[in-house]
Amino acid sequence: MTATADAPVIATPATPRGSSHFRRQRRLRTLRKVVLGLAGIAGFLATWQLLPTLGVVNPAYFPTATDTIAQLSALSRDLEFWRNVGRTLTSWALGLLIATVLAVVLGTIIGLVPFLRRATHTTVEFLRPIPSVALIPLAILMFGYQLQAALLIIVFASFWQVFIQVLYGVADVDAVARDTARSYGLSRGAQIRSVVFPTALPYLMTGLRLAATVALILAITAEMFMSVPGLGRAIMIARESGQWTTVYALVIVTGVLGLLVNIGFRAIERRSLAWHQSVRGEEVL
Amino acid sequence: MPESRSAAKPLLTVEHLRKVYESSTGNVEAIGDISFQMNAGELVCIVGPSGCGKTTLLKCIAGLLRPTSGVVELEGKRVTGPPPNMALVFQEYGRSLYPWLTVRGNVDLPLKHKKLSRAERDRLIDDALVAVGLDHAAKSYPWQLSGGMQQRVAIARAVAYEPEVLIMDEPFAAVDAQTRADLEDLVRTLHRERGMSILFVTHDIDESVYLGERVVVLSKSPTWVQEDLSIDLPAERDQLVTRALPRFTELRTHVYEQIQRAKRGEAVRPGVTAA
Amino acid sequence: MTLYTSTVVTPRKPSRVWAKIGENTAYALGLPIILLIIWGIWSSISPALFFPSPLVIAEAFVETWIGPAFVNDVLPSLARLGISIVLAVVLGIAAGTVIGLVRWLRELLEPIFEFFRAVPPPVLIPIVAVLVGANDTMKVVVMVTGAIWPVLLNTIEGVRSTDSVMTETAQSFAITRSERLRFLVLPAASPRIMTGVRQCLSIALILMVISEMFFSSSGLGYQIVFFQRNYLIAQMWSGIVLLGLIGVLLAVIFGFVERRVLRWYHGVKEVERA
Numbered sequence: 001m002t003a004t005a006d007a008p009v010i011a012t013p014a015t016p017r018g019s020s021h022f023r024r025q026r027r028l029r030t031l032r033k034v035v036l037g038l039a040g041i042a043g044f045l046a047t048w049q050l051l052p053t054l055g056v057v058n059p060a061y062f063p064t065a066t067d068t069i070a071q072l073s074a075l076s077r078d079l080e081f082w083r084n085v086g087r088t089l090t091s092w093a094l095g096l097l098i099a100t101v102l103a104v105v106l107g108t109i110i111g112l113v114p115f116l117r118r119a120t121h122t123t124v125e126f127l128r129p130i131p132s133v134a135l136i137p138l139a140i141l142m143f144g145y146q147l148q149a150a151l152l153i154i155v156f157a158s159f160w161q162v163f164i165q166v167l168y169g170v171a172d173v174d175a176v177a178r179d180t181a182r183s184y185g186l187s188r189g190a191q192i193r194s195v196v197f198p199t200a201l202p203y204l205m206t207g208l209r210l211a212a213t214v215a216l217i218l219a220i221t222a223e224m225f226m227s228v229p230g231l232g233r234a235i236m237i238a239r240e241s242g243q244w245t246t247v248y249a250l251v252i253v254t255g256v257l258g259l260l261v262n263i264g265f266r267a268i269e270r271r272s273l274a275w276h277q278s279v280r281g282e283e284v285l
Numbered sequence: 286m287p288e289s290r291s292a293a294k295p296l297l298t299v300e301h302l303r304k305v306y307e308s309s310t311g312n313v314e315a316i317g318d319i320s321f322q323m324n325a326g327e328l329v330c331i332v333g334p335s336g337c338g339k340t341t342l343l344k345c346i347a348g349l350l351r352p353t354s355g356v357v358e359l360e361g362k363r364v365t366g367p368p369p370n371m372a373l374v375f376q377e378y379g380r381s382l383y384p385w386l387t388v389r390g391n392v393d394l395p396l397k398h399k400k401l402s403r404a405e406r407d408r409l410i411d412d413a414l415v416a417v418g419l420d421h422a423a424k425s426y427p428w429q430l431s432g433g434m435q436q437r438v439a440i441a442r443a444v445a446y447e448p449e450v451l452i453m454d455e456p457f458a459a460v461d462a463q464t465r466a467d468l469e470d471l472v473r474t475l476h477r478e479r480g481m482s483i484l485f486v487t488h489d490i491d492e493s494v495y496l497g498e499r500v501v502v503l504s505k506s507p508t509w510v511q512e513d514l515s516i517d518l519p520a521e522r523d524q525l526v527t528r529a530l531p532r533f534t535e536l537r538t539h540v541y542e543q544i545q546r547a548k549r550g551e552a553v554r555p556g557v558t559a560a
Numbered sequence: 561m562t563l564y565t566s567t568v569v570t571p572r573k574p575s576r577v578w579a580k581i582g583e584n585t586a587y588a589l590g591l592p593i594i595l596l597i598i599w600g601i602w603s604s605i606s607p608a609l610f611f612p613s614p615l616v617i618a619e620a621f622v623e624t625w626i627g628p629a630f631v632n633d634v635l636p637s638l639a640r641l642g643i644s645i646v647l648a649v650v651l652g653i654a655a656g657t658v659i660g661l662v663r664w665l666r667e668l669l670e671p672i673f674e675f676f677r678a679v680p681p682p683v684l685i686p687i688v689a690v691l692v693g694a695n696d697t698m699k700v701v702v703m704v705t706g707a708i709w710p711v712l713l714n715t716i717e718g719v720r721s722t723d724s725v726m727t728e729t730a731q732s733f734a735i736t737r738s739e740r741l742r743f744l745v746l747p748a749a750s751p752r753i754m755t756g757v758r759q760c761l762s763i764a765l766i767l768m769v770i771s772e773m774f775f776s777s778s779g780l781g782y783q784i785v786f787f788q789r790n791y792l793i794a795q796m797w798s799g800i801v802l803l804g805l806i807g808v809l810l811a812v813i814f815g816f817v818e819r820r821v822l823r824w825y826h827g828v829k830e831v832e833r834a
Contacts, residue, residue: 022307036667044672061690122588123595129807131762133769134800137788141610141796217680221766224682225774232683239686251683258678347732366731373732380725385747385824394743395733428828446733 063245071245072252081234085253088230091147092219095154096212103159103211104204107166112196117167128164132157132218140226150222154215161211162204169203170196205272209265216261220254231257294361295322296482297346297450302355304341315341317507318554319355323450323484328476330493331486332540333503333511334548339486342508343454346484347373360449372443374453378435382427382442388414389423392442399446413445416478417471433464437471444475451483458488466524469496473522490544494518494537495527502543504552511552512543612794617801620794625802629783637780638806640696641768644703648760652708653753656715657746666716677713681706681763682770689775699771699779707764714756718749751825754818761810769803780806 045065052059063071075081110116132153143149173196181191223232231250238246304316315338323329333339344350346357348367357364359371372395375381382391392413396406414420417437427435436456443451453472457465469492476483487493493500497516504511516536518527527533546552596614603613625634659665685702692698722745730740772781784799819826 033667036664037671040668040670040672041675043668057691118587119591123591125811126592126804126808129762129811130800130804131765131769131807133766133773134784134803134807136773137784137796138610138800141788141793217682217766220680221682221770225770235683235686239690244690247687251679251687254683255675255679258680259675262678349728349731367734369734371732373729375725375729377725380723381729383726383744383747384828385750386743394739395735398734398736398739426824426827428824428831442733 061244063248067245068248068252072249075246075249075253084229084231084234085257087228088216088219088223088232088257091150091154091222091228091230092212092215095151095219096158096208096215098151099155099158099211099215100162100208102155103162103207104166107163108170108200111167111170111200112192117171124163128160133221136222136225145227147228149226150219150228153222153226154218157218158211158215161214162207165203165207165210166200169200172203173199202269202273205265205269209262209269212261212265213258216258296325296327296360297323297484298356298358299342299346300356300358302342302345302357303353304338304345304350305353314507316345316352317504318509319503321501321510321513323482325449325482326480327498328473328483328485328496329499329501330497331484331501331503332488332490332493332544333508334505334544335488337503337506337547338508339488339503340454342503343373343452343484343486347371347452370449372446372448372451374436374439374443374451374456376455376458378427378432378439378456378459381439382435384426384428387424387426388419388430388438388441391427391438392445395442395446409445409447410441413441416444416475417441431464433460433468436460436468440468440471440475444479444481449482451481453483453485455487456485457492465492470524472496477520490540491528491537494533494540495522495524500536500540502540502547504547504554505550509554511547514540610793612797616794617797621798621801624783624795624798633778633783634780634802636696636778637768637772640699640779641703641764641806644700644707644768645761645764647700648704648708648764649711649757651704652711652756652760653715656712656753657719657741659712660716660719660749661741661745663720666720670713670716673709673713673716677709681767685767685771685775689771694775699768699776702771703764703767706767707760710756710759710763711753712756714752714759715749718752719745722748751822754822758814758818761814765807765810 048065048068051057052062052064110120135153135156136149139149139152143152177195177199178191181195186194219230220232222228223230223234224236225232227233231254235247235250235254238244238250299322300320302316302319303314306313306315319342321329331339331342341350345352346364348357348364348371351365359368362368383394386394389410392410393406396409399406401409410423411420414423417440419434419437419441422430422434422438427438430438439456457468460468472483472485473496475481485493485496487496494516500512500514500516501510502512502514503509514536518530518532518536543552599611600613600615602608603611659669681702684706688702688705689698692701726744726748727740730744735743768779769781772779773785774781776782780799780803784796784803787793787796787799
C-alpha cells in the first residue's frame with residue numbers, strides 16, 4: 001500500500017550525502033547481523049570449550065572444542081575420511097534419485113486421474129506416516145548388512161516427500177489456465193507439457209528439498225545401524241573404540257553436510273519459484 | 286486571526302508538517318509543508334494527485350510515523366505515538382482485519398483494554414454492527430464476507446472504539462462502485478447521527494465533494510495545502526439528488542481543476558516566490 | 561466452511577446420502593482390501609520366508625501385543641514419546657517467541673541454531689547415551705534435543721514476520737504489547753508453527769524407534785529387533801504394523817489439532833483459491 005499508490009516523486013536530485021548515508025545504514029545493519037551471528041557461534045564454541053575443561057561434563061566423553069577441531073583437520077588429511085564422505089553421498093544420491101523417479105511417475109499418473117486419487121487416498125494416508133526406520137529389521141532380514149538394505153530405508157522415506165508434493169502440484173493446476181489451453185485446442189499431451197508440468201515444477205522442487213534432507217538423515221542412520229560403510233559407520237566405530245574426538249568431529253561434518261544440502265536445494269527451489277505464487281503445505285519425514 | 290470566545294479550540298491541528306524519506310536513490314520529500322485545522326464534529330476530505338503523500342500525512346497524524354519537522358496536536362496534546370482517542374480505517378481491509386477472529390471478535394479486540402464491563406462492551410459491539418448493517422454476520426469470519434462487507438467490519442471496529450477522531454485512508458478504493466456508494470452514505474450517516482469527527486483521504490474527487498464539509502486539496506510533491514475549500518452543499522445528501530445539483534458540479538469542477546493544476550505544478554506556494 | 565453467498569442450497573435427498581456414504585467407504589477400503597487379498601494369495605502360493613500371510617501376522621499381532629507386552633513395552637514407549645513431544649513443542653514455542661521478538665537475540669542465535677537443526681538427529685543418540693546413560697531419561701533427552709529445532713526455528717520465523725498492516729492496526733488502536741502477542745503475533749504465526757510441530761512429531765517418532773532398537777533393552781523398538789534377531793518373522797511384522805499404527809495415530813491426532821487451530825487459515829486459503 002505505502003509503496004505503490006503513494007510513491008512520492010523525487011523532488012530533490014540525489015544528494016550524495018543522503019544516499020550514501022542510507023547505504024551506510026544498510027551496510028551497518030548487515031554488518032551487525034554478521035557480527036552477532038559470529039558472536040553466537042563463538043559463544044557456543046567457548047561454552048563447549050569450558051564445559052569439559054571445568055569438569056562440568058566428563059572430558060573423557062566430551063572433548064573440548066579445540067581438540068575436536070584439531071581432530072577435524074587431522075581427518076581432512078585422511079583419505080579414508082573422504083572415502084566415507086563419498087560413500088555417504090553416494091547412497092544419499094542414489095536413494096534420492098530412485099525415490100524421485102518413482103514418485104514423479106506414480107505421482108503424475110495418480111494425480112492426473114481423479115479415480116486413482118480417490119482410490120489410493122486411504123492407502124497413502126496409512127503408509128505415509130510409517131517411520132522408515134521401523135523397516136530396518138525387515139531390510140536387514142531381506143538384504144543383510146548391505147547397500148540395498150540401506151537403499152530400501154532411504155527410498156521409502158524420501159519417496160513420500162516427493163510423491164505428496166507432486167500430487168499437490170498436479171492438482172493445483174489453475175482452472176482458468178487449463179480452460180485456456182483447452183479452448184485453444186491443445187492436445188492432452190500438450191496440455192500436460194505446457195500447463196501441468198510448469199505448475200507442478202515448484203512443488204517438485206519443494207519435495208526434492210524435503211526429500212534430500214530426509215535422505216541424508218536416513219543414509220547416515222542406515223550406516224550407523226546396518227553396518228553399511230560411510231560416515232555413520234565411522235561414527236559408530238570411533239565410538240566403540242572410545243575415540244570421542246573423532247566422534248564429535250564427524251558429527252560436525254554431518255551437520256555441515258546437512259547445511260550444504262539444505263542451502264543447495266533451497267537455492268534450486270527458489271529459482272524455480274521465481275514466477276510461481278504458491279500456497280503449499282510442507283510435509284516432512 | 287481573532288478568536289471569538291464562542292469558537293471552540295480545534296480538535297486536530299497540523300502545523301508546518303514536513304516529512305523527508307531517505308531512500309537508496311536520494312532524499313524524497315514526501316510532505317513539504319502542510320498546515321490545517323479540523324474542528325470537532327467536522328467531516329474533512331483530503332484529496333490530491335497520485336503520489337502526493339496522502340498516506341504519509343495520515344500516518345504522521347495517526348502517530349505511526351515521526352515527522353521530520355512540524356507539529357501534530359490532538360485536543361491540544363502533541364501526537365508522538367498512536368493516540369488512544371483516534372481510530373484508523375485502512376484501505377487494505379484484507380490485511381487489517383484478523384482472519385482468526387470472527388467479525389465480533391475483530392470489533393471486540395480494541396475494546397478489551399478499555400476497562401469496560403462485559404455488558405458495556407457487548408452493547409458497543411452490537412450497536413456498531415447494527416449501525417453498519419452487519420448484525421447478522423457477527424459470527425462469520427471476515428474472509429467469508431465480500432469486500433464491501435469486510436470494510437464495514439473495519440468501520441464498525443472503529444465506531445465501537447468511540448474515538449474522538451476517525452481517520453480513513455482511501456477506504457473505498459478497493460471496493461466496487463455500487464458498494465462504494467452505499468459505504469459513502471454509511472459514513473455520512475455515522476457522521477451526522479453520532480457527530481463523529483472524520484478525516485477522510487481519497488483520490489476520488491466526486492467522493493470528496495459528496496462527503497465532505499471541507500475539502501483540503503494537496504499539491505504535488507513536496508506537498509503543501511493548495512486549497513482549503515468549504516463545501517456549501519446541504520447537510521442532507523443523497524447519491525442521486527445531491528450529485529445532480531448544479532452547485533455540486535461547480536464544486537467538483539473546481540476541485541478537479543485544482544488537482545490538474547497541482548499535477549502540472551502550476552499552483553504557487555504562498556510565501557514562496559515563483560521561480 | 562461455506563462462503564457467504566446469496567444462492568440457496570437445498571439439502572440432499574436421503575437416498576442419495578446413503579449412496580454417497582457407500583461410495584466413500586468403497587473408495588476408502590477398496591484398495592487396502594485388494595492389496596491384502598493379493599498379499600494373502602501370493603504368500604500361500606509361493607511362501608516367501610520374510611513375508612508371511614496377513615492372517616498369520618494378524619494372529620501374531622493379537623498374541624504378542626494384546627496382553628502384558630502392551631503394558632510393559634508399548635505404553636512406556638508411548639508415554640516417553642508423548643512427554644518428549646509436549647516438552648519439545650512447549651519449550652520450542654516459548655523460546656522461539658522470545659527469541660523471535662528480540663532482534664539482537666535472534667541474530668545472535670539463529671546461525672548456530674540452523675547448524676544444530678542440520679545435524680541428523682540420530683547422530684546425537686550415541687553422544688547423549690554416553691553422557692546421560694542408557695536409561696529412560698536418555699530417551700526423552702534424545703527425542704527432545706532432536707525434535708525441538710523445527711518448532712523453535714519455525715516459531716522464530718513466524719513470530720518475526722507479522723504483517724505490517726496488522727501491526728499498524730493494533731498500534732493505531734493502542735493495543736498493549738501483551739495483548740498484541742496473544743491476539744496478533746502468535747495467531748498470525750500459528751500456520752508456520754504448526755508446520756514445525758508436524759516435523760517435530762516425525763523426528764520424535766524416528767528417534768524413539770532408533771533409540772529403543774539399538775540403545776535399549778526394553779520398549780517397542782527393542783522388541784522388534786529382538787524378534788528379528790531370533791527369526792520370529794510374524795512377530796517382527798506385527799511390531800512393524802504396530803509402529804505404523806502409532807505413526808498413523810500421531811498423524812490423525814495432529815490432523816485434528818491442526819484443523820482446529822488453523823480453521824481460519826484453511827478457510828482463507830479456500831476462499832483465495834475459489
